[in-house]
Amino acid sequence: MKSNSVKIWVTALISLIGVAPCSFSFTTSIDAIDSTSRYVGSEQYWWDSDIIAVQSSYASSDGHLSVSHGYVKFDLSSIPNDAVINSLTLTATVEDIRHDGPDENPPPSISVFRVANDNWSREGNTHILLDERLTEGQLTYTSWSLNIDAVDWSTDLVDNVLSLAFHNETIPMYHPNSYIYNWVFLYGSDTFQRPTLIINYIPEPATLFLLVLGAVMLRKRISVD
Numbered sequence: 001m002k003s004n005s006v007k008i009w010v011t012a013l014i015s016l017i018g019v020a021p022c023s024f025s026f027t028t029s030i031d032a033i034d035s036t037s038r039y040v041g042s043e044q045y046w047w048d049s050d051i052i053a054v055q056s057s058y059a060s061s062d063g064h065l066s067v068s069h070g071y072v073k074f075d076l077s078s079i080p081n082d083a084v085i086n087s088l089t090l091t092a093t094v095e096d097i098r099h100d101g102p103d104e105n106p107p108p109s110i111s112v113f114r115v116a117n118d119n120w121s122r123e124g125n126t127h128i129l130l131d132e133r134l135t136e137g138q139l140t141y142t143s144w145s146l147n148i149d150a151v152d153w154s155t156d157l158v159d160n161v162l163s164l165a166f167h168n169e170t171i172p173m174y175h176p177n178s179y180i181y182n183w184v185f186l187y188g189s190d191t192f193q194r195p196t197l198i199i200n201y202i203p204e205p206a207t208l209f210l211l212v213l214g215a216v217m218l219r220k221r222i223s224v225d
């Protein structure tokens, strides 16, 4: 993978000069620029995107299973195209959680996927496909540490847009004579509490080289003074 070879190159350069890698990593926080929801099943439609609706499978009276996914979009233009991503953390704020069945229904468990198609919009009802899964293990519904090894991020760094999808993994308890469902409503990109992506990255080798060179010269100057 390209990002891995860049990472090795960068690590080698840094260790050669004797500067800790963390000295040259940057952390930036980016708010979502768009969001929507899709109901995937026998019907497909979209909601007002002030709120992202994420619904687990439920069985309707005709036995049909339905799922709703939430989608969110981030502008990555402030991150250099050749940057090496160290970590990605997605956060969102819950507006409401609703479920059918007993109160002991399990807490929501929401996974996050990358979406390669950035051309979605709120209008229309086309289903948006999910691509790489970015979460594993114990899942939450407000903060997700994304698996950076699952994707070659250079594609999104170059096209400057990262689309992500929320998928509700909750398995609701059986509720007789009713639908079985588990909804999580997250604040969308139009709200004050919109989803946020926290990115830690190392700049591309050329920029890093200049930074390291600057630091070495500064250190030299301080020791001379």
Ligand SMILES: [Ca+2]
Pocket: 116, 118, 155, 156, 159, 160, 161, 162, 163
């Ligand atoms: Ca993209």
